Amino acid sequence: EAGVTQSPRYAVLQEGQAVSFWCDPISGHDTLYWYQQPRDQGPQLLVYFRDEAVIDNSQLPSDRFSAVRPKGTNSTLKIQSAKQGDTATYLCASKDWGGASTLYFGAGTRLSVL
Amino acid sequence: EQQVQQSPASLVLQEAENAELQCSFSIFTNQVQWFYQRPGGRLVSLLYNPSGTKQSGRLTSTTVIKERRSSLHISSSQITDSGTYLCAMEQSNYQLIWGSGTKLIIKP
16 A cells, blocks of 8 residues: 655745645545654644535745645645745645544655745 | 744663653644654654543553643663654644654664
8 A cells, every 4th residue: 555645755945935745545544644843843734625625724934835736636735035044854645534544644855944 | 922832852761771751732633743853854744643542552642631741651771762753733724733743862
């Protein structure tokens, strides 16, 4: 069974530049999460989808961040104008909707904003 | 105030010693999950424990919801157990609230 795939693995930007992260969840998983994980901290939820619908994006800085999942499969997270404070690892995870089901993570994209 | 707190923040043990990791939470939760992350590696689910005691190999998790705490016991630790262990609380909307993790180092 293929796992959650993310790309790129690494990104280095200057402040003000834009970047997109891509996620391919496990086939059949209807729920997809994007997390931000600063160094030495736990993941912090940015947004999550059930199929193509956004369920919660209240933690997503909407002025610079956007996320889509148009067909309910792959998803893209975009930062329009990166800031140094965005330096973190961005994680994508997927699962079946509902509780008592395992959450599967991708390897993450490590972003450095200089 | 952090809703999920883990202790200790870091733990150094000799190989074959037992490790005890703690998680306490101030929020209502349906489920407690424990995850493992090797440096530079992906997060992997270890145990899903709503209450009581659950075991998987050398790992034992004990959750007491009323006391808002969960523990993870690793018996006979191995060098390959080194990494960060995170607990996460599942809320009624299926979202996870995460602790900051315990960094475990097992020395030969």
